[in-house]
Structure formats: structure tokens, C-alpha cells
Amino acid sequence: MSSINEALALEAPGPRRRRRLRRDAFLPYALLTPAVVVVLIIVFAPMIEALVTSFYDYVLFRPNAAAFVGIANYVKLFHDPVFWTSLWQTALWIGLTVPLQMGLGLIAALLLNRDFAWRGLARALVIIPWALPSVVIALMWRWIYDPNIGVLNDLLLRLDIVRAAIPWLASPDVALYAVIATLTWQGFPFFAVMILAGLQGIPKSQYEAAAIDGASAWRQFRHITLPGIGPILATAGLLRTIWVANSIDVIFVMTGGGPGYSTYTLPLFAFVKARQNLDFGYGSAIAVTFTVILGAIVAVYIARTMREVER
């Protein structure tokens, strides 16, 4: 792919061109300034503030007793068994939810890309799980999972798949997976929509040429579709990973982190400490640690798989 530098190297720049060059050099910065400024003020400043708070023993209802404690909060955190449980569960949480959402979304996108009469309606309906507020989804699924009056257990019992109702959200072994299932349901339309848009960028002529050459549907998928949406999949997957890692609305309403700590994730842990126990020093330490860990994973991910972005 030619870059602007290569193109310009082919001809000696005249005076007008030179002025334009200098203007163009500033153009990217000019284009970016609004985004950067807004984000810097609104998010970066509070992030730094939270980082500073993590070095203090700061409890919200004792504002005058705040004391600088250096890395004491972090030491306490690494000795806290809840931290390690949350870390492991966060990994499980992300590791299962994102691929499941992506897989289901890919299937949906491929299907909705076909030409059929009621396509518009189908596309609009598929977006509903994503369009509902988290609290409605959490309450709805809590009701569905309820062992006493819920629909799921009712169905399983009728179909004789189980002999007794399963307490989906009350059993520490099952609760996390039940919430993961709910989140998969909530999030797959995101991938469906993003991949659908990406599919539009693949020229139909490629498929036609392949069909003429006798390639099967599967081969067309592997060699035309997948590479065509590769960058989109990589980016959407990355963004969704960050979003899923941070999302606590649904878990909070469905189980509150329980039973015990079996549905705790790191951001939920930070939320409970900061907002419920009002221990801002410790909560900030958890948040910072989480961001660092997630940041490291993201950095590795980008370095290894997203060379396409560097085109």
C-alpha cells in the first residue's frame, strides 16, 4: 500500500505543495484534538486522581482521617484471597463470554447478510437483547433461573432432563456460568451488527469469481469472508473484551457477587469496596491493579494479532 510519503517522493514539491505539506502535517493533530481533549479532562484526570487515592487510607465517611500509606493498600490486596478468586473468575468471565458472543454473532451476521424477504424485520429483532437496559435483563433472567417459579427449570423438568430444579444462581459451582450465559445473550447482537457492517466491505465480485472456480461455501467462507472481516473481528473482539471485563451491572443485580464470592470479578470487587463499603483507598487500589493487568493483556494482544491495523 502506498503511503503519502512515497507518493510525494515521486515528484519534487512546488511552493503550493510545500505549504500544503506543512498544513497536512498538522492535520491529523487538528482532527484528533477534540477527541483527546474531551477524554483527557473527563476521564484521565479522575483516573490520575484515583491512582493517587490508592496510596491513601481513605474512607469516604471519615474524610479528615485520610492518611498516606504508600503501597499498603496494594500489599493488603495481594494478600486478600478475594482478590485472587476475583482475578481467576474475571479470566473465566472474559475467556468464555467474548468467544461465545463472537461465535453467535458471526453466525447471526452471516445469516442476516443473505437476501430474503423479511430481512429488515429479522435484523431489527435481533438487536433487542442489546437494546434492553441491563437491569431489565438481569431481573428477567433472575426470574427465568428461579428454581421455584422460573421458566427454565420448569422446562427442564417437563422434558425430564433433570429430576429436581437446579438452583442456578444459588449454587457456587453453577452461578458464574449462568451469568455468563445471560451476558452471551445480551452481547451477541453487538458482534452481529459490527460483523454485518464489515461484511458489506467485501466485494461480491470475489464471491462470484470463487463460485465460477468451483469453490464450496466453506472454502469461500475461509478464504474470502474470514480474511475480509479479520480486522473487524480483531478490533471488535478487543473492544468487547474490555467492555465485558468492566461490566458489572448484570452480575450485581443477578447475584450481587454471590453466593459467597463465586461471581466476583475485579471491577465488581472495586465497586463493592468503593460504593458500598465506602473504602475509597482500597477500592482505588483494586481498580488500578485491574487496569494494569487488563492493559498488559491488551498490549500483548495488540502486539501479536493486530498487525493489520498497522497497514
Next chain:
Amino acid sequence: MKRDGFLKRLAITHIPVALVILLAIGPFAWMILTSLTPSAAIVAKGVSVSPAGWAPDNYVRLLAHTDFLGNMGHSLIVALGTVALGLVVSVTAAYAFSRFRFFGRRVLMLQFLLVNMFPVVLLILPLFTLMRRLGLLDTHLALIIANATVAIPFAVWMLTSYVGAIPKSLDEAAMIDGCSRLQALRRVVLPLALPGIISTGIYIFITAWNEYLYALTLGGRHVRTVTVAIQTLIGEYQIEWGLLAAGGVVGALPVTILFLIVQRRLVGGLTQGAVKG
């Protein structure tokens, strides 16, 4: 291409799509049934599966006796405002990232990601104090700005990917023909990136529409969004299931209708034949 036989189309397209749709709205169907059953009946006998037990009571109560429509209005203003601000800022940023190689490019891109990795709960207090000092508490602008900061980073990344899929040769062809950079952006790149812009716009809309924490903290009596209104239906000692379900159904309508309209633009073939040879 030969038209596949009806049975084949049924098996390959219609039935799988129907299954996916069923998966998507199946759990939601329960919600719809709940919203159609009057509250008293829900309490006494449970959700009514047969149409005989249905009545519009919950909807009447929701729309006539509470301020739900007003709340939808507030949500709409905030969501559309966020989409406008978010798209303008993100499209220009994405163009910069995908078309230029400049100093600090990678750092800035990563900074956008970093900003979304931080748990929102710890950003609320500083943001609240900032908005109070600016006198923006309980205004639409506060919510638009707050939501934009959540949506912009993701939107920039997504759009960079979509714009990056458009061959640079197209821009250059336009510039050789005499366009400036910005004109090339407007006339060549934007139309081709339309599917990406639409899906990103939907993403921003949904993110802003469903946002709760900022709406609760930065809003107030003058700006109360749908998410906050729905939460008030969850009381200390009882949940208004009928109203909640009706609120969920009505609340999901704007996005669904919006997507129904814009999805028509999600069609391919725009890049075919744009650059010959």
C-alpha cells in the same frame, strides 16, 4: 445465480434465521407477556399466557400516570446528542489514525483504550464534582459529555478499522483530481464507510440509551432518563413487575425502530469498481 429451490432456502436461510431470532427474543417474550398481564393478576395468578388474560393496563398506567414518555424524551436527547458528538469526533479521529503516520499515533490510540479499562465507579465522584463546579449538574449536556467519553474511545477504534478497509488509493485518486484532504474525506471516504458509520452510530446510541450510573448521578429532577425511571419501579419491598416489563418493552422500541430504518444502508457492493486497474 440460479434461484435455490424453496425447500433449500427454507433449510438454509429461513429456519436458521428463525432460530436465531427465537434465541434473541425468546426470553424477551416472557417480558412481553408480563407487560400484558394486569398487575393484580400477576400478583394473584402469575403471568397470563393466554390472550384472554391480557389487558393494556400496565401500558396505560405507565404512559398516562407516570412521566415515562418524558423520560424517553430525555433519553432520546441525550442519546442523539451523544451520537452527534461522538460520530463527528470519532470519524475525524479515525480518518487521522488510518490515513496518517505521525508521531505519537500509537500512544494516542492506546490511550483511548486505556481510558475505557478503568472501572467507571471510581470516576463518578470526580466527575460529579467537576460538573457541579461547571454548573452542569442536571443538564443534558453533562450526560452527553459523560456518555461521549465512554463511547468515543470505542467508536474511534471501530471506525479506524472500517475506514482502514477502504483502499488509500481512492483518496489519492481524488486528491490527484484536485480535492483537498478534507474534501477527499467528505466525498470519497465517508460514503464508502457508511455501513461502518451506521453500525458505530447504533453502538453509540445504545451505549448512551442504556447508561445508568452517570444518568443517575449527574441527572436529577430536570433530566431523568429511562434507565433511572425503570429503576424507580424496583422498590424496597416490591417490584412493579407489570410496569417494569412494559417499561422494558417501550424502552427498547426506539432503538429497534431506529435500527429497522438504518439497516437498509447496511448493504455491500459500494467498493466494487471504484478504482479500475
Next chain:
Amino acid sequence: MSRLKLKLAAAAAALVAGLGLGQANAETVRFWYHFDNPDNPMSGLVQKFEKQNPGITVEADNVPWNSYYDNLYTAIIGGNAPDAAMVKLFAQPRLVEMGALEPIGKRIDAWDGKKELLDNLLTLNAGPNGKQYYLPIQYVVLYLYYRTDLFKEAGLQPPKTCKEFREDAKKLTHAPDRYGFGFRGGKGGWDQWGTFVFSRGAKLEPGGLTTPEAIKANQWLVDMFRKDKSIPPSAPNDGFQEIIGAFKSGKTAMTIHHIGSANDLVAALGDKVSAVPVPKCDGHAWTSYGDESLAIFSASEHKDAAWKWISFLAEPENNVAFVKATGQMPVTKTGSKTYDGHPKRFVEATVNSLPFAHVLPQTSATSDFVNTEWQTAMQQALTGQITPKAMMEKLQGLFTK
């Protein structure tokens, strides 16, 4: 200047001055509350008050219960606290420590309505340092709901002692269709737990949770779940919705809650539901007093107007209108006598439970206990992740000073 212009200028000046003066007289009281009823019955009371007090405008905001206290603390720290709000006892130690509350003891003493308040309500709601910050506005007391039809079918009487209670629960259990007792293991269930554990001598103080009696009491309850299996397996995650839902559908024969849910249950079950005070364990009864009060915030610039508003709400007639919307019990003597918002048997169960209704000690450790620590430990003990003894030791760790 022409005479017309002079007149106009004078008129304009007078108007502006008039507006300024008018503004000085018109006060706005910002009030936060949380009603389960979305049809906004607060507006009636606001209108009545504003008629009686021209010059005061009340801006009453219904804040979602789930985030009520989160929002309140944020607003206080962020400098945007309301003038007055509905508050509960568990928040009092923290609010006092933050210096957020205005002492209203003197105002209450000088108030006509003081003699109308039910006896000892003010003592129950006193602040940790002896000052009075809270004005009681409504209350509930937890009692035992039971299914009259299921009890009749099994030939049982509602239990008076914990021994009878456990036996009845076992007899009424026909797993998996029916269980004896619906226990709330999710957030907020400590008030059920307290009936069986605090009554046997456990206390939320240093050493009070790890005495042999306290540990034995907790073991007794966990055994009901793990050994007798007379509690549904969903208990660890069950919240208020689940225990009431299960009770309504006949999945459980007994549960512990209060009059706030009575009307709902009667609508679903009619005569098949009734209530008695909670059973006595080893001769002692303990039940939870569910409080709600009004308070004025120290940062308020309209304290007098705020006091007028909250004392207005505590007057007998207005208080009855208030509790009609919330489904709880009025706090005035007159109101209690004439109150007909609930079927009599539930009012009786409530009033008969008052002698042994208690609140938790006013410390900030209690807030943690109530908000997060109790349910986490209880869930771990119920699911067998830790022993009941370890649970008590864990909770004791909160109360060490």
C-alpha cells in the same frame, strides 16, 4: 429623559426590586425519598404543605432504592446534598461521622407533635452520641408469615418456640415441591437470621459472636438447610422477591417478613395467609425493627423550612397519608389507632412483636455487616464453603473494638 421614560424606568426598577424581595421570601426545600409506588402520591402532600406554607416550595425527588444511599453519599461528598431526606438507622453512624446531619433534638422538644409520637420511638432512633438527628416517620416489625391452609392440612398450629418451628418445618417439607421455611440468604436476610441467632445471646460486639451459644445457634440454622433440608436449595441467593414469590406459590409454608408485603400476599392468597410473632428461642424472642426516619442535612441553607416540611409529614393525618403510600405503619398514636391500611391480623402481629423488636448497634461496622459481609458469609456457610463456626469468626472480625 421624557416623563414616560422615567415612569417606565421606575416601574421596571420596582418590578426588579419586587422580584428580588419575592425571591428572598420564596425558599426551596430539596427533599429525597424512595417510594415503591410509582404513581407519585407525594405530590398530594407537597401541594397541601405548600398551601399551608406559601413562600416555601418543596422539590421532592424519588430516588431509586437500589442506589439511594450510593447517590446520597456521592451528593454529600460532592457538595450537592438535598436539604432533607428519608434515612435509615444503619446509615446514621456514617452520616454522623461525616458531619452531614443537623441535630434536631431541640426542634423536636419544642414541637407540638412530639407527644403524638409512639412511646420510645425517639429513643430507638437516637444518634450514637446521644443527640437526636432522626425524626421517625414509619416503621415495620418482622413477624412470621404462615400458610393457614398448609398448616391445617398437616394438623399443625403456628409455632411458638424455635423447637416447634424446626419440627413444623420438617413436617411441612415435601421436597422438591414444598419446603417448610423460606430463608433469605441474599442481601437483607440478616433480619431473619437474627431471630434465631440474636435471640440466643449472640451480639454484634467484641466477643459477642463467638460465644458457644452464638456458634451453636448459627449451626442450628445452617443444619436446617443442610441436614433437615427444610429450606429450599435456592436460599443462598434468595432475596425479598424470591421468598415472597415462593411463599405465594406454596413452595414454602412459612417465611419471615413484615407488614409491607401483607397487602400483596392477601391479594394473592386471601385467608390462606396469616401471621404471628416470631418464635421464642430458649425462652427469648428477637425480631428486627425496620425503621425509616427523616433528617435534615447540616449543609442545608434552608433548615427552618426543611424542619417545617419534615415535621409536617410526621403529623398524624399526613403521616397516615404517607404510610398509605408506602404500606408501612404510622408513627403517631392517633394514626395507629385509626389506621386501617392493613388487615387486622397483621397489625396485631406487628404490635405484639414490638416488645422484643430491636435495632442493630449504631456503629459503622454494622453498615458493612448489613451491606455486604453478612450475606457473603452466610452464603459461604450455607453452601458448605466454610463451616458455620468459621462464619461467626469471620463476622466477629468486623466488631473488634
